[in-house]
Amino acid sequence: xxxxxxxxxxxxxxxxxxxxxxxxxxxxxxxxxxxxxxxxxxxxxxxxxxxxxxxxxxxxxxxxxxxxxxxxxxxxxxxxxxxxxxxxxxxxxxxxxxxxxxxxxxxxxxxxxxxxxxxxxxxxxxxxxxxxxxxxxxxxxxxxxxxxxxxxxxxxxxxxxxxxxxxxxxxxxxxxxxxxxxxxxxxxxxxxxxxxxxxxxxxxxxxxxxxxxxxxxxxxxxxxxxxxxxxxxxxxxxxxxxxxxxxxxxxxxxxxxxxxxxxxxxxxxxxxxxxxxxxxxxxxxxxxxxxxxxxxxxxxxxxxxxxxxxxxxxxxxxxxxxxxxxxxxxxxxxxxxxxxxxxxxxxxxxxxxxxxxxxxxxxxxxxxxxxxxxxxxxxxxxxxxxxxxxxxxxxxxxxxxxxxxxxxxxxxxxxxxxxxxxxxxxxxxxxxxxxxxxxxxxxxxxxxxxxxxxxxxxxxxxxxxxxxxxxxxxxxxxxxxxxxxxx
Amino acid sequence: xxxxxxxxxxxxxxxxxxxxxxxxxxxxxxxxxxxxxxxxxxxxxxxxxxxxxxxxxxxxxxxxxxxxxxxxxxxxxxxxxxxxxxxxxxxxxxxxxxxxxxxxxxxxxxxxxxxxxxxxxxxxxxxxxxxxxxxxxxxxxxxxxxxxxxxxxxxxxxxxxxxxxxxxxxxxxxxxxxxxxxxxxxxxxxxxxxxxxxxxxxxxxxxxxxxxxxxxxxxxxxxxxxxxxxxxxxxxxxxxxxxxxxxxxxxxxxxxxxxxxxxxxxxxxxxxxxxxxxxxxxxxxxxxxxxxxxxxxxxxxxxxxxxxxxxxxxxxxxxxxxxxxxxxxxxxxxxxxxxxxxxxxxxxxxxxxxxxxxxxxxxxxxxxxxxxxxxxxxxxxxxxxx
Numbered sequence: 001x002x003x004x005x006x007x008x009x010x011x012x013x014x015x016x017x018x019x020x021x022x023x024x025x026x027x028x029x030x031x032x033x034x035x036x037x038x039x040x041x042x043x044x045x046x047x048x049x050x051x052x053x054x055x056x057x058x059x060x061x062x063x064x065x066x067x068x069x070x071x072x073x074x075x076x077x078x079x080x081x082x083x084x085x086x087x088x089x090x091x092x093x094x095x096x097x098x099x100x101x102x103x104x105x106x107x108x109x110x111x112x113x114x115x116x117x118x119x120x121x122x123x124x125x126x127x128x129x130x131x132x133x134x135x136x137x138x139x140x141x142x143x144x145x146x147x148x149x150x151x152x153x154x155x156x157x158x159x160x161x162x163x164x165x166x167x168x169x170x171x172x173x174x175x176x177x178x179x180x181x182x183x184x185x186x187x188x189x190x191x192x193x194x195x196x197x198x199x200x201x202x203x204x205x206x207x208x209x210x211x212x213x214x215x216x217x218x219x220x221x222x223x224x225x226x227x228x229x230x231x232x233x234x235x236x237x238x239x240x241x242x243x244x245x246x247x248x249x250x251x252x253x254x255x256x257x258x259x260x261x262x263x264x265x266x267x268x269x270x271x272x273x274x275x276x277x278x279x280x281x282x283x284x285x286x287x288x289x290x291x292x293x294x295x296x297x298x299x300x301x302x303x304x305x306x307x308x309x310x311x312x313x314x315x316x317x318x319x320x321x322x323x324x325x326x327x328x329x330x331x332x333x334x335x336x337x338x339x340x341x342x343x344x345x346x347x348x349x350x351x352x353x354x355x356x357x358x359x360x361x362x363x364x365x366x367x368x369x370x371x372x373x374x375x376x377x378x379x380x381x382x383x384x385x386x387x388x389x390x391x392x393x394x395x396x397x398x399x400x401x402x403x404x405x406x407x408x409x410x411x412x413x414x415x416x417x418x419x420x421x422x423x424x425x426x427x428x429x430x431x432x433x434x435x436x437x438x439x440x441x442x443x444x445x446x447x448x449x450x451x452x453x454x455x456x457x458x459x460x461x462x463x464x465x466x467x468x469x470x471x472x473x474x475x476x477x478x479x480x481x482x483x484x485x486x487x
Numbered sequence: 488x489x490x491x492x493x494x495x496x497x498x499x500x501x502x503x504x505x506x507x508x509x510x511x512x513x514x515x516x517x518x519x520x521x522x523x524x525x526x527x528x529x530x531x532x533x534x535x536x537x538x539x540x541x542x543x544x545x546x547x548x549x550x551x552x553x554x555x556x557x558x559x560x561x562x563x564x565x566x567x568x569x570x571x572x573x574x575x576x577x578x579x580x581x582x583x584x585x586x587x588x589x590x591x592x593x594x595x596x597x598x599x600x601x602x603x604x605x606x607x608x609x610x611x612x613x614x615x616x617x618x619x620x621x622x623x624x625x626x627x628x629x630x631x632x633x634x635x636x637x638x639x640x641x642x643x644x645x646x647x648x649x650x651x652x653x654x655x656x657x658x659x660x661x662x663x664x665x666x667x668x669x670x671x672x673x674x675x676x677x678x679x680x681x682x683x684x685x686x687x688x689x690x691x692x693x694x695x696x697x698x699x700x701x702x703x704x705x706x707x708x709x710x711x712x713x714x715x716x717x718x719x720x721x722x723x724x725x726x727x728x729x730x731x732x733x734x735x736x737x738x739x740x741x742x743x744x745x746x747x748x749x750x751x752x753x754x755x756x757x758x759x760x761x762x763x764x765x766x767x768x769x770x771x772x773x774x775x776x777x778x779x780x781x782x783x784x785x786x787x788x789x790x791x792x793x794x795x796x797x798x799x800x801x802x803x804x805x806x807x808x809x810x811x812x813x814x815x816x817x818x819x820x821x822x823x824x825x826x827x828x829x830x831x832x833x834x835x836x837x838x839x840x841x842x843x844x845x846x847x848x849x850x851x852x853x854x855x856x857x858x859x860x861x862x863x864x865x866x867x868x869x870x871x872x873x
Contacts, residue, residue, distance in 0.1 A: 158753040195767070
């Protein structure tokens, strides 16, 4: 996601976590169950269609003791890369995945890094992380294998390894979940009776094309719902859709038919734009740098906000939505890119993911539309629109600074909206309902007015200008809706 | 960028853990602050000299002499009497949390971690009144040995160690210890005295008025020694000294034979590793050693055996003495017992003792000790087959 550099969502989740944990602690009047006082190793698996990506997490203290390779709290990156070959050699000697019939898989080691980690009751400690790709012999099943892995455990006999699956597309496990959400598939530790380490049999069941595609659909829907900047861009662009530009000002109302048509075109153009970019970048397997894309998106929101105050490109919102949509599509593709999917999986993912995005986008636009139209009928509308636009511009500026490397509370707050998806939907529904009702009553009154005007001498002069404009435009709205139905 | 972002997410997951951990600590500190305060309030009046086996209010004897009736010839009936006296101080709800079934699940519910009631059964010391706490401690005292740095003295110091640790970190304190009777305390039935908390697990199993098993006994301490209110504490110093003397008595060749090829960052047979003794004994066979060296091995075993009442301890020690020839001693790391991974083991037909040095958790620049005493046949009184 393009909100990756931001951690407020995590902070909020953490707050919720604290609330739950503290409550639980108070209820139980006891601390949580602790695992092991000494850090254990972790082996995280990402299961792909033809291979398994592994992330080996090794506490350096026990790693050094077991391997004889000196790593400690003061080891620098330079020293690490100097010892890289020795580390790979050691790990290669202790990582042997095989098919269940004993045919060896190939193991290729990738990047390694040193970082700090903490497990329950351990305090922080230094950890070595090494990536590896495990590939079965051709035609082999990457979901069923025997894992003969005894790094550290072969020597430090009190050490344990927790083996977990982090991502598994075919089992519908696609979201960016951390290791706390990973599914444990086994623990590797010494059998103290025989003082030997038995290989772990991994047998992942339930893989299917549908669960993967459906998971991608949900991911797409969540993505647009939680992605405040994508949604805000579209909504701010739609904000002046029911208005008529005159010179460099928004003056008067466009006909409702024009407004709805503009909304439809803008939404469609945004969809076409981001779908195209998403497909191209995903299939082209382009290595898209995240930061420029995210900066571009923040910029697009800012442009939309300015346009809502003073028309920059009146009548050409669709074009702008399409062009900026390309950028948003690139951002979506970042999510797909890091999944390392096969071409088939990618195609299905793309379809599911994009469909999820479009469906959710359609729902949100439909929910927002009555309010957007109703808003322009309010007397204080220009001020209200200005306030909305300024708020959006503020958020966009915050994001812009954040994506340029200046973390700030504005960006964090703006991103946090995306974590309250249910409240967001509630607000949309709550505003859509009265707005729709108001529009319908206005529509009915217009019809009544039509009848009345046909009667000679039956004209009414009551009603403020707002109401009369309301009736005037909604009549067109009704036509436009019918036209849209027919098309 | 992509790699970087993956690393970021990786790091973030951890920092999320970390933040959640910090937040949790903050959240529970209040709770444990309260527990700690109440525990202190409860222990201070009944524990004036800081754990050197001070007689309680019921002891009529002079200050210098330990209570002649309770300690020198303690047997199972004294423990039953003390247990019933404790139960009499409790209300029904409290009694139901102390009196539990002697099941494998309850018996093995112990840990070396400060995990409170999530990993233990029984009643929390923090929930007891002064009178109840005094009665609870009297049960432990009646059931355990009278030596210095062993038995009741050692256990009392472990609780004091946790109060001391609680001054520097959250979640520690003598209120976070739990006492249970598995089965009904009686002079003719089978039941178990089950007591423990952070760095302590005491399991004394009684059958027909005798101790059938005084293991598993886990004991650890962090820091290894400290001074408070002018009193110095080092509850595992007797064990450390005895083990050090044992390995110091070995020749270079014997040391080479005793050296294990594996490394240890904790004891091998900790909680949940019941019955999983290595089938092959490793190290140096005690039967091949001189009488003096064998004496040192027996001396090294004694501080652990002394956890039980003096009569039981003497009987168990004589059994281990008769098994010395088939007993093996081994070590890993260095014989200094001063650095992470320094480890000594005594493994006989019956006895199993491990003593290991590991990096401190709260005092991370010091090592601390973990040690476990098991018996191949009489863990939990031999009531369960694992």
